[in-house]
Amino acid sequence: MRYFAQRFGFFILSLWAAITINFLLPRFMPGNPAEVMITRYQGRLNPLVLHSLELQFGISHQPLWQQYVTYVQNMIHGQFGLSITYYPVPVISVIENSLPWTLGLAGTATVVSSILGVLLGIFAAWKRGGMADTLLPVVTTFTSAIPYQWLALLLLYIFGFSLGWFPTAHSYSATLSPSLHPAFIGNVLDHAILPATTMIVTALGGWLLGMRNNMIHTLGEDYVVFAEAKGVTQKRLKYMYAARNAMLPSLTGFGMALGFVVGGSVLVESVFSYPGIGYQLVTAVQNEDYPLMQGLFLIIAVSVLLANFIVEMLYGKLDPRVKKGGAGRS
Amino acid sequence: MQTSETMERQTPILEVDHLTVVYETAKGDVIAVRDVSFSLYPNEIMGLIGESGSGKSTMAYAILRMLKGAARVVHGTVRILGKDIYLLSPEELRKFRWSHFSMVFQSAMNALNPVMTVEAQVIDTLKSHRPHLTRLEAKERALELCELVRIDPRYLKSYPHELSGGMRQRIVIAIAIALEPSLVIMDEPTTALDVVVQRSIMDQIRDIQMRVHFSILFISHDFSLVSELATRIAIMYAGQIVEFTDSHSLEDRMSLHHPYTEGLWNAIPKLANRNIVIEGIPGGPPNLLKLPEGCSFHPRCRYKSEICSAQTPELKTYGTYEIACHHVLDKEGHHD
Numbered sequence: 001m002r003y004f005a006q007r008f009g010f011f012i013l014s015l016w017a018a019i020t021i022n023f024l025l026p027r028f029m030p031g032n033p034a035e036v037m038i039t040r041y042q043g044r045l046n047p048l049v050l051h052s053l054e055l056q057f058g059i060s061h062q063p064l065w066q067q068y069v070t071y072v073q074n075m076i077h078g079q080f081g082l083s084i085t086y087y088p089v090p091v092i093s094v095i096e097n098s099l100p101w102t103l104g105l106a107g108t109a110t111v112v113s114s115i116l117g118v119l120l121g122i123f124a125a126w127k128r129g130g131m132a133d134t135l136l137p138v139v140t141t142f143t144s145a146i147p148y149q150w151l152a153l154l155l156l157y158i159f160g161f162s163l164g165w166f167p168t169a170h171s172y173s174a175t176l177s178p179s180l181h182p183a184f185i186g187n188v189l190d191h192a193i194l195p196a197t198t199m200i201v202t203a204l205g206g207w208l209l210g211m212r213n214n215m216i217h218t219l220g221e222d223y224v225v226f227a228e229a230k231g232v233t234q235k236r237l238k239y240m241y242a243a244r245n246a247m248l249p250s251l252t253g254f255g256m257a258l259g260f261v262v263g264g265s266v267l268v269e270s271v272f273s274y275p276g277i278g279y280q281l282v283t284a285v286q287n288e289d290y291p292l293m294q295g296l297f298l299i300i301a302v303s304v305l306l307a308n309f310i311v312e313m314l315y316g317k318l319d320p321r322v323k324k325g326g327a328g329r330s
Numbered sequence: 331m332q333t334s335e336t337m338e339r340q341t342p343i344l345e346v347d348h349l350t351v352v353y354e355t356a357k358g359d360v361i362a363v364r365d366v367s368f369s370l371y372p373n374e375i376m377g378l379i380g381e382s383g384s385g386k387s388t389m390a391y392a393i394l395r396m397l398k399g400a401a402r403v404v405h406g407t408v409r410i411l412g413k414d415i416y417l418l419s420p421e422e423l424r425k426f427r428w429s430h431f432s433m434v435f436q437s438a439m440n441a442l443n444p445v446m447t448v449e450a451q452v453i454d455t456l457k458s459h460r461p462h463l464t465r466l467e468a469k470e471r472a473l474e475l476c477e478l479v480r481i482d483p484r485y486l487k488s489y490p491h492e493l494s495g496g497m498r499q500r501i502v503i504a505i506a507i508a509l510e511p512s513l514v515i516m517d518e519p520t521t522a523l524d525v526v527v528q529r530s531i532m533d534q535i536r537d538i539q540m541r542v543h544f545s546i547l548f549i550s551h552d553f554s555l556v557s558e559l560a561t562r563i564a565i566m567y568a569g570q571i572v573e574f575t576d577s578h579s580l581e582d583r584m585s586l587h588h589p590y591t592e593g594l595w596n597a598i599p600k601l602a603n604r605n606i607v608i609e610g611i612p613g614g615p616p617n618l619l620k621l622p623e624g625c626s627f628h629p630r631c632r633y634k635s636e637i638c639s640a641q642t643p644e645l646k647t648y649g650t651y652e653i654a655c656h657h658v659l660d661k662e663g664h665h666d
Binding site (some may be wrong): 105222225231232233236240319 | 424425427428432435436441444445454455461489491502505
């Protein structure tokens with residue numbers, strides 16, 4: 001319980017830091033969105049328009065601390081302002097519409113690739129020197145060395161364009177409207193297969209190699225040798241004694257990967273025009289859509305923190321040693 | 331105390347016969363255990379002494395059939411309760427090992443799984459061999475074992491990192507005797523512990539052995555530790571057993587010994603005198619890849635003569651002892 005409180009306190013503290021930095025960064029930058037618009041129209045806007053733009057974008061000339069208070073209040077109420085690109089759609093709705101797609105696509109891909117990679121790693125290490133152990137590391141080293149976007153383009157060209165097996169863009173066909181109908185779900189899966197494959201193929205190698213090496217190391221540990229001697233079954237030895245300990249570093253990696261799910265799928269979403277957070281981020285940058293960017297950065301920061309918090313909670317469950325503040329202190 | 335004669339009439343628990351173990355290396359085979367034969371009888375405690383690299387641990391692992399990597403048994407047999415353990419199938423071995431013979435490893439600190447409670451690891455041992463045992467019965471047995479090794483039962487719910495080194499080693503001992511084996515091999519069980527804890531563990535091993543009865547093969551490099559516990563002591567040098575002796579004979583300056591045993595004994599600081607005298611053995615352990623011709627100890631031996639570098643001495647019986655040395659009888663400067 002103390003561990004939970006400690007971790008939660010740290011989570012809140014870093015969340016506050018992220019929000020504050022997100023507040024300060026744009027204000028340290030020269031200019032503001034309204035001025036950008038003014039320059040875009042090369043001074044043909046009169047000062048009244050400038051003022052109204054400033055009002056709309058929430059730009060004020062109040063002291064910094066007052067701005068900060070207003071900003072934090074807005075954050076708590078989920079008011080991130082209006083998006084310029086999708087004017088006058090609020091940033092929060094843009095995020096609401098794109099977050100599920102990214103979580104669904106990149107989240108699933110991350111979970112699948114890590115579980116698959118860890119299982120294959122256990123398998124390769126257990127049959128060390130066998131067929132799987134000789135082939136898998138070589139093959140997956142190759143696949144993880146393939147640049148992400150290059151594989152995406154290749155798959156898109158072969159399976160989307162040439163063979164026409166899969167759609168080449170978007171998350172579902174424009175002719176359908178979102179529902180829980182099997183046809184719609186099938187359509188969504190159809191659209192997700194290529195981007196998901198890209199992500200799984202390029203990420204798999206890292207999981208596999210990491211787990212295999214840890215597993216080989218753990219198999220040489222005294223407690224595994226002792227457990228084998230005391231006669232626990234092979235299955236139990238493999239999972240409860242060896243893999244259970246060997247997976248702890250992978251779990252840390254999983255936490256970090258989970259945090260990057262939201263912000264890390266920029267390339268794949270761009271190539272497949274997949275309407276997720278990454279795609280919106282590129283759009284926001286292209287359109288100098290500061291409110292949207294700020295909102296997206298905040299969402300990305302929050303998801304990294306949240307993922308880390310969840311993994312730390314899991315870690316506390318899976319490794320009893322981390323719960324104590326350190327050896328000896330109790 | 332049992333003498334060797336009464337023990338010989340019983341069936342041995344452990345019979346090691348001409349056991350030879352090699353490590354295959356790029357530079358050639360390293361013979362770690364060379365033609366070792368001995369038997370261990372019910373309830374007997376035998377000490378095995380040798381310096382680092384003399385092959386004691388390798389032999390223990392060979393008896394346990396737990397040799398890994400480059401190590402191979404190239405010759406000889408190991409029988410436990412009359413069964414050649416190298417003829418068992420992997421599943422037969424899994425069941426046979428630990429129910430009839432077990433081992434306490436050197437590494438008290440790391441022998442327990444860090445992510446499982448102590449109780450779960452004790453129960454795991456019991457359930458692996460007796461699948462029909464209910465959880466409650468297993469828990470009761472765990473409590474009994476706790477009491478046997480004198481650990482407060484509340485520590486059963488602890489994780490290994492919450493226990494001290496001595497407590498962990500006690501748990502390891504509890505796991506080793508959980509299935510009431512006839513033989514427990516102890517490979518330097520107190521090396522990782524400090525002297526005070528070492529003492530209490532040694533007392534406890536003796537106490538438990540007297541209460542539940544099993545044979546012990548106690549491996550150590552510490553002469554005084556072994557001679558307190560064991561009745562019979564085997565001395566190992568360069569993979570060979572060069573002497574079998576009784577622990578009380580070591581105190582007796584008149585009894586016959588291998589020059590290496592003498593050297594080891596003289597290397598123990600004697601506190602009886604006003605001046606502490608420590609006498610080392612000159613030279614260093616031999617290169618196992620290229621052992622000296624003849625007796626492997628001869629380059630370090632002060633009694634050596636021509637025959638020592640020409641002919642390997644066999645173990646010969648002198649009363650109740652066995653010694654492999656050409657000069658056992660004509661030591662003390664009697665040879666010319």
